Amino acid sequence: xxxxxxxxxxxxxxxxxxxxxxxxxxxxxxxxxxxxxxxxxxxxxxxxxxxxxxxxxxxxxxxxxxxxxxxxxxxxxxxxxxxxxxxxxxxxxxxxxxxxxxxxxxxxxxxxxxxxxxxxxxxxxxxxxxxxxxxxxxxxxxxxxxxxxxxxxxxxxxxxxxxxxxxxxxxxxxxxxxxxxxxxxxxxxxxxxxxxxxxxxxxxxxxxxxxxxxxxxxxxxxxxxxxx
Amino acid sequence: xxxxxxxxxxxxxxxxxxxxxxxxxxxxxxxxxxxxxxxxxxxxxxxxxxxxxxxxxxxxxxxxxxxxxxxxxxxxxxxxxxxxxxxxxxxxxxxxxxxxxxxxxxxxxxxxxxxxxxxxxxxxxxxxxxxxxxxxxxxxxxxxxxxxxxxxxxxxxxxxxxxxxxxxxxxxxxxxxxxxxxxxxxxxxxxxxxxxxxxxxxxxxxxxxxxxxxxxxxxxxxxxxxxxxxxxxxxxxxxxxxxxxxxxxxxxxxxxxxxxxxxxxxxxxxxxxxxxxxxxxxxxxxxxxxxxxxxxxxxxxxxxxxxxxxxxxxxxxxxxxxxxxxxxxxxxxxxxxxxxxxxxxxxxxxxxxxxxxxxxxxxxxxxxxxxxxxx
Numbered sequence: 001x002x003x004x005x006x007x008x009x010x011x012x013x014x015x016x017x018x019x020x021x022x023x024x025x026x027x028x029x030x031x032x033x034x035x036x037x038x039x040x041x042x043x044x045x046x047x048x049x050x051x052x053x054x055x056x057x058x059x060x061x062x063x064x065x066x067x068x069x070x071x072x073x074x075x076x077x078x079x080x081x082x083x084x085x086x087x088x089x090x091x092x093x094x095x096x097x098x099x100x101x102x103x104x105x106x107x108x109x110x111x112x113x114x115x116x117x118x119x120x121x122x123x124x125x126x127x128x129x130x131x132x133x134x135x136x137x138x139x140x141x142x143x144x145x146x147x148x149x150x151x152x153x154x155x156x157x158x159x160x161x162x163x164x165x166x167x168x169x170x171x172x173x174x175x176x177x178x179x180x181x182x183x184x185x186x187x188x189x190x191x192x193x194x195x196x197x198x199x200x201x202x203x204x205x206x207x208x209x210x211x212x213x214x215x216x217x218x219x220x221x222x223x224x225x226x227x228x
Numbered sequence: 229x230x231x232x233x234x235x236x237x238x239x240x241x242x243x244x245x246x247x248x249x250x251x252x253x254x255x256x257x258x259x260x261x262x263x264x265x266x267x268x269x270x271x272x273x274x275x276x277x278x279x280x281x282x283x284x285x286x287x288x289x290x291x292x293x294x295x296x297x298x299x300x301x302x303x304x305x306x307x308x309x310x311x312x313x314x315x316x317x318x319x320x321x322x323x324x325x326x327x328x329x330x331x332x333x334x335x336x337x338x339x340x341x342x343x344x345x346x347x348x349x350x351x352x353x354x355x356x357x358x359x360x361x362x363x364x365x366x367x368x369x370x371x372x373x374x375x376x377x378x379x380x381x382x383x384x385x386x387x388x389x390x391x392x393x394x395x396x397x398x399x400x401x402x403x404x405x406x407x408x409x410x411x412x413x414x415x416x417x418x419x420x421x422x423x424x425x426x427x428x429x430x431x432x433x434x435x436x437x438x439x440x441x442x443x444x445x446x447x448x449x450x451x452x453x454x455x456x457x458x459x460x461x462x463x464x465x466x467x468x469x470x471x472x473x474x475x476x477x478x479x480x481x482x483x484x485x486x487x488x489x490x491x492x493x494x495x496x497x498x499x500x501x502x503x504x505x506x507x508x509x510x511x512x513x514x515x516x517x518x519x520x521x522x523x524x525x526x527x528x529x530x531x532x533x534x535x536x537x538x539x540x541x542x543x544x545x546x547x548x549x550x551x552x553x554x555x556x557x558x559x560x561x562x563x564x565x566x567x568x569x570x571x572x573x574x575x576x577x578x579x580x581x582x583x584x585x586x587x588x589x590x591x592x593x594x595x596x597x598x599x600x601x602x603x
Contacts, residue, residue, distance in 0.1 A: 129317045136278055136311035136387075137330035137377060140303055147329070151320050 003201055010202030011209055022203070026210050029187040032100055032174075033167035036107035040115050041160050043108070048119035049145045063120060069113030078176030081106040085177070098179035103187075106173040111163040118162060122155030123148055154226050161222055165215065230292075231256040231417050232277060232385065237286035239272055239441075246272045247441045250286070254434075256384075257415040261428035263452075264438035265464065270421035271314065271389055273438065277419060278311040278387045290385070307334060309385035314393060316374030318362035323354060326362045326373060330381045348380040352406060368399045375403060379410055386411065388420040392427065404431065425465055429453055437461050454509075455588055462507045462590065468559040469508040472592070475500050482531070482584055490555035493531040494587035503592040510549065510561035512586035516579040517570055531584040534558075538576045541567070548572075552580055 014022050051062065083089050085097040085105075096102045126148045134144050149156060171189035178185035180194055188207045195204040232254040239247040246269045254260050262270050275281040277288060279295060279302060288295040296302050310330070319326050324345055331341045349355045352372040357365065362373060371394065378386060391407065392400035408431060411418050422428050428435050429449040436446040437456075445457040456462035459470045473487035475498045483496040485506055498504055514530070536554035543549075548567035552558045558580060572578070 127317065129313065129315065130319065132280060133313060133317045133319075134329070135306070136280055136313070137333065138303070138307040138310075138381065139329075139333045143333050147319065 004205075007201040007205040011206030014202065014206040015209065019206075022206055022210070024183070025186055025188055025191050025207065026214075028100075028185075029168055029189070029211075030214070032103050032187060033107060033164055036104045036111060036167045037160060037164040039104065040108045040111045040163055044112055044115040044119055045149065045156070048116050048123060049149065051116075052120050052123040053141075053145060063117065066113050066117045066120070070117060072110060072113060074110060074170040074172030075176065077106050077110045078173035081109065081173065081177045097177060098181060098185060100178070100185055102177040103174050103185060106177050107167040107170070110170060110173060111167050114166055115159055115163040118159030119156055122152040122159055125155055126151045157225060158222060161218055164218065168214065169211065230254070231258075231290070232419075233289040234277070235287045235289065237276060237283050237288070239269075239276060239281070240284045241272070245441055247276070247283070250441075250443050252436065252443060252446065254417060254419065256417055259411065259418040259431055259433045260420070260436065261432035261434075262419070262421050262436045262438050263423065263425060263428045263464065264421075266423065268438040269441040270423075270438055272441075274311070274387045274389050274419060274421055277385070278309060279306040280311065307381075308383060309387060310378035310381050310383040311387040312374050312378050312389065312391055314389040316370050318365065318370055318373060320361070320363055322359050323349070323357045323362050323365070323373060324359060327377045327380050330377060334381070344380050348376045351379070351410075352376045368395055371395055371399070371403060375406060379406075382414060383416060385417045385419065388418065390422055390424075391420060392424070393422075425453075437464065439464075456507065456590065458590055458593075459505050459507075462505070462588070466509065467507045467588070468510050469506075471506045471508070471556055471558075473504055473506050475502045475504060483589065485587075485589075488556040490534065492534070492587065493584045494589055495584050496587075496589040498589055498591060505590040505592060507588040507590060508558070508582060508586055510559045512582050513558065513560035513562075514581040515550070515560060515562060515566075515570060515572070516581055517576075530581045532580075532582050532587075534580045536578055536580040538572055538574055538578065541572060541574065543567075552578075554580055 051059065081102060082097065084091050085094065085102055086092055087097075096105075130151060131144060131148060134147050139147060169189065171193055174180075174185075174187055175190045175193060178187070178190060180186050180190040186194075188211050192204045192207050192211075195201070195207075230253040232252075234250055234252045237247055237250040238245070250273070262273055264270050272281065276283050279288070282297050290305050290308070293305075295305055319329065321329075327345045327348060328341050331344060336344075346355075346358075349358055352375055354369065354372055354376060357369065362370070365373060371391075375391075386407070388407070392403055395403060404427070407418070410416065420428075420431070432449055434446060435449050435452045437444050437452060439460055445452060445461055447455075452461070453465050456465055456467060462470050471487045473485040473492075475483050475496075476486045476491070477484040478496070478498065478500055481495060481497060483494050483498050485492050485494060485504065487506060492506065494506060496504075516533075534554040536552035536558065538550055539553045539557075540551035541548060543564055546564055547561055548564045550560045550562070550567070550572065552560060560580060570578070
């Protein structure tokens with residue numbers, strides 16, 4: 001009990017004094033997950049539109065598969081990226097294992113099914129009549145897609161934020177392909193994992209609070225947007 | 229000059245035939261109304277002309293050019309028209325942006341867009357809603373927004389699917405007025421679907437009657453309303469009395485018909501022995517209280533005077549609808565005030581009077597098209 005109490009007090013102290021290490025780790029976490037989320041959005045939003053606006057055989061099956069990958073274990077993605085980029089792996093020559101790049105690649109793979117699936121369902125929420133109206137007002141296919149994305153903007157944004165949440169909170173993949181290298185690939189979650197096993201509870205608790213604060217800020221922002 | 233032309237158009241939807249072998253030409257600036265019961269294919273008809281749907285068979289020509297089934301040329305043609313849907317949908321944007329969409333998609337420059345949108349907002353009376361989110365508008369306002377969104381594009385062809393179906397009478401008249409005024413100003417070709425017969429009669433230059441996907445009659449409103457081509461059209465346009473009979477005599481264009489043993493006279497060329505339908509609009513029947521043992525003493529130009537008994541009265545606003553038994557069932561419509569003055573009650577004996585010209589004769593032909601269409 002006393003340990004936790006001490007930990008919380010220490011954590012507050014670290015936060016208030018803007019401890020350099022805490023700030024640096026947090027910034028790296030936000031940065032890597034932000035980039036992952038952005039890249040994933042750039043891939044998934046057009047792809048989701050493509051899937052949504054085309055009818056083809058096996059569409060239902062494809063969407064089921066995408067939804068299944070919502071629960072892709074983070075360590076499995078870590079394993080996959082590790083094998084891919086390890087020295088003897090097919091892309092080993094690139095030498096990016098244990099770098100932030102590898103972590104971003106891992107998180108993109110991890111987050112994409114979620115973003116893709118949720119964006120498709122967001123687009124499905126826009127009625128056929130809205131699409132018809134746009135077409136009858138002279139929109140070409142690209143203009144229709146853009147309008148539908150705009151109509152579904154809150155749901156699409158919610159999907160992106162869900163993706164970001166999954167990226168910033170995962171630890172399995174980050175530790176396997178990033179390696180938790182101090183000052184290079186150490187993020188909030190990997191740091192908590194390490195510090196806790198070392199018995200350094202103060203830093204762990206401080207980082208945990210920051211992680212929750214980030215989640216809180218994102219949620220408040222999202223709520224504000226949806227109420228507008 | 230033929231502006232919109234449909235050639236042997238057929239359309240299937242999920243294996244069901246919605247339109248069959250429909251051909252029609254509409255000239256520039258014409259106002260064409262298509263009427264028909266629900267499910268007759270009116271909306272599909274408009275959607276195909278509006279290039280929202282590709283017909284299963286047949287061709288659409290616009291301004292003399294065949295409309296391709298896809299591609300840039302089709303888009304270019306679609307951009308010459310606009311469509312107001314039965315239940316208009318607004319985009320989750322401001323009223324201004326809703327109306328500006330179509331112009332922006334056509335690549336109009338920003339100042340021109342603002343100019344046009346502000347002008348049309350004034351025309352439809354939505355000026356003070358300019359910056360409101362369109363989803364906060366009421367039903368009538370949404371309808372006007374839809375109207376503005378379509379008119380701002382200055383379409384050569386305007387398609388209207390039940391444009392006033394969801395509006396109260398005052399709002400409906402307003403919307404009608406705006407549409408007609410602008411259509412006349414710009415010589416817009418107007419195609420509308422309606423189930424409101426009086427709207428079709430009031431606004432259209434020409435009416436087409438659609439039954440189960442088949443265009444069974446086209447003509448000016450007077451023709452369609454007074455000389456329906458078959459008994460279904462007759463019922464659709466409000467001729468409640470469609471009576472089966474046989475021509476028993478014809479003298480100088482005045483035919484005598486036998487309807488359930490009662491003789492009535494009608495202006496018709498039908499020859500003796502022909503099986504016919506006699507169509508009489510309820511408002512063409514006059515009622516007279518008289519000593520029913522004798523013919524009425526009043527002189528009248530009407531050739532038909534039948535003894536009748538009131539079997540049902542229904543008051544519908546300013547009008548009363550009476551069902552009479554005069555050897556066959558006859559429906560008459562008179563003003564409610566006259567019904568009260570005549571002190572009409574169930575079982576009352578009266579005379580029903582109508583002119584020979586009020587009887588429209590349809591010869592009972594083979595009913596082949598019906599056998600095919602009505603399951």
